[in-house]
Amino acid sequence: MAGRESNRALQPGRSVAGTNLEFTRSHNRRVVLDTVRRLGPVSRAEIARETALTNQTISNIVEELEQAGFLLAGEPKREGRGQPSIPYAINPEGAWSLGFHVDHSAIIAALVDLTGKPVAIREIPAQRPSPHSAAPALRRLADELTAEAGIPASRLLGAGVALPVRFGVGAITTAGPTTLPGWDDPDARQHIAEALAQPVQIENDAMAAAIGERLHGVARAIDSFVFLFLDEGLGAGVFLGGQPWRGASLNAGEIGHMIVAPNGKPCPCGNRGCLERYLSLSAAQEFLADQPGAPALSELDGAPSAPVERWVADAAPYLAGAVNILESTLDPETILLGGLAPAGVLASLIEKAEPLPMSVGSRSGRRLPRLMAGSVGHHTVVLGAASLPIFDEINPRFDVLLKH
Ligand SMILES: [Zn+2]
Known part of the structure; x- marks a missing residue:
């Protein structure tokens, strides 16, 4: 890991140091996206100070992210004598994400942009849905929301499903009034992913809400x-x-x-x-x-x-x-x-x-x-659910580095 002191002037939030090794490209991409998310609009020089990545690495990543539509370049700003600096921000329309909040009496679905803003929300009644009974409804809701917003499925990062599920804890999983059948089956995620033809993440409702809070809220x-x-x-x-x-x-x-x-x-x-x-x-x-x-x-x-x-x-x-x-x-x-x-x-x-x-x-x-x-x-949980694929795209994870 690079050891340069990063500039703390750009608080809030602590930055994650990047690394310049080639095999950590995807990690560095997340570090840059995360920095722009927290502090944007920011210039390349400010990203460099925050992440301890080299200017060349940042230029390459910023160019790649801009071409992919994730970053938007603002008006160049002239400060002092040097080159004017270009501020970069997350492009809300760079990608979209689906969220589902499944509970014992309803399914709420939301389509959000890359900044987590909902562009379409829908709710239908459901009776203690299992993965098998919910899958066709989730697909229908996904099709309706993307059609309503005019967004092709190819621009989706994926879908997050949040529910009151606890994993494999016998009594706690099945006895409470707030739990659902079948969702702690290891195949549940794959079943929903196939129905939606999208990558899917399943999370319990509290953690989904916390991830939404971390990505877009007070945290x-x-x-x-x-x-x-x-x-x-x-x-x-x-x-x-x-x-x-x-x-x-x-x-x-x-x-x-x-x-x-x-x-x-x-x-x-x-x-x-x-x-x-x-x-x-x-x-x-x-x-x-x-x-x-x-x-x-x-x-x-x-x-x-x-x-x-x-x-x-x-x-x-x-x-x-x-x-x-x-x-x-x-x-x-x-x-x-x-x-x-x-x-x-x-x-x-x-x-x-x-x-x-x-x-x-x-x-x-x-x-x-x-x-x-x-x-x-x-809508706290459904917006948290929709943030799961975005969090996955943006959050720098050290386990990625440790695998190498
Ligand atoms: Zn208890």
């Missing part, structure tokens, strides 16, 4: 964070050192079943006192069922009602406890709370979790709050 410049994903259950997407942390069996972040109340409420997983029995939309609905006249959470918009605030007061200490555990275990830069709950409810949870208990996260001189709001809303 653009945050290398190590935990994205707490609140929906009917509770999951987390973990990023450490700029890379998703999936764990030995792809189940890292399955924090909904951390035991936070010994001998507490029974959970479908077989344990008692799991975190998501207190901090999730199903926990909220259960709490509100005992409160006369309480609104359904799905109907909430704006400030939470008094009964919802009572649930928030009940759940916030569990959130604070989870922050303490995650900080103590992972020492992230921040923890984001997002998901499918109404934004006002999440904001209230963050507020009521204060003061957070002491942990290594209590350190002084923090750049970011310990707990902050992440992406929320009905």
Whole structure:
């Protein structure tokens, strides 16, 4: 790896050093794309300072990426006496990507441009879809979205599928109300890829949302964070050192079943006192069922009602406890709370979790709050799913280097 000090003036976000060896061409291409994504528009000289690649390597890659349509050259800027510099930015129309959010009652599909902006979204009802029952519907949705936007299939980078799947964990996979059949079968991805005639990646909903957050959201410049994903259950997407942390069996972040109340409420997983029995939309609905006249959470918009605030007061200490555990275990830069709950409810949870208990996260001189709001809303997961092929194209991965 090149060892030159890179210029830190172009923060936010830490740069990844490139390398000039020929066999790492694709890695360097990702390093350049990632730099332009985070800091663009940027000149070749600025890319060189950030990546420690040689000017010649950068010129070659920038030319290649511009010809491929991934980068757009802006108006040349004259600074001082030297050659005018050309600022480069990601070309939104350089490529497109498909995302699918499959859950127990619906399939949402989105077509996004290279900057993650949705150009078409569609939703259809579905009944606990399996890979086999979903495949024809995904194909139909893909055809409809690309036709609507007038985009040829050849300009797609691929498709991402996000769902509430946990891999091979017996009880957790099958017992909860939020899981789906058949998706942890190793052939599921291939089956969908064949139906779509596109490369396909499958990811759990929380990690897909975290990758979307890293690529296009508030975590653009945050290398190590935990994205707490609140929906009917509770999951987390973990990023450490700029890379998703999936764990030995792809189940890292399955924090909904951390035991936070010994001998507490029974959970479908077989344990008692799991975190998501207190901090999730199903926990909220259960709490509100005992409160006369309480609104359904799905109907909430704006400030939470008094009964919802009572649930928030009940759940916030569990959130604070989870922050303490995650900080103590992972020492992230921040923890984001997002998901499918109404934004006002999440904001209230963050507020009521204060003061957070002491942990290594209590350190002084923090750049970011310990707990902050992440992406929320009905489309969080589908946009995260659509970001998977783009992330794959842009993210510099060190495992590529280590293989050589
Ligand atoms: Zn449980």
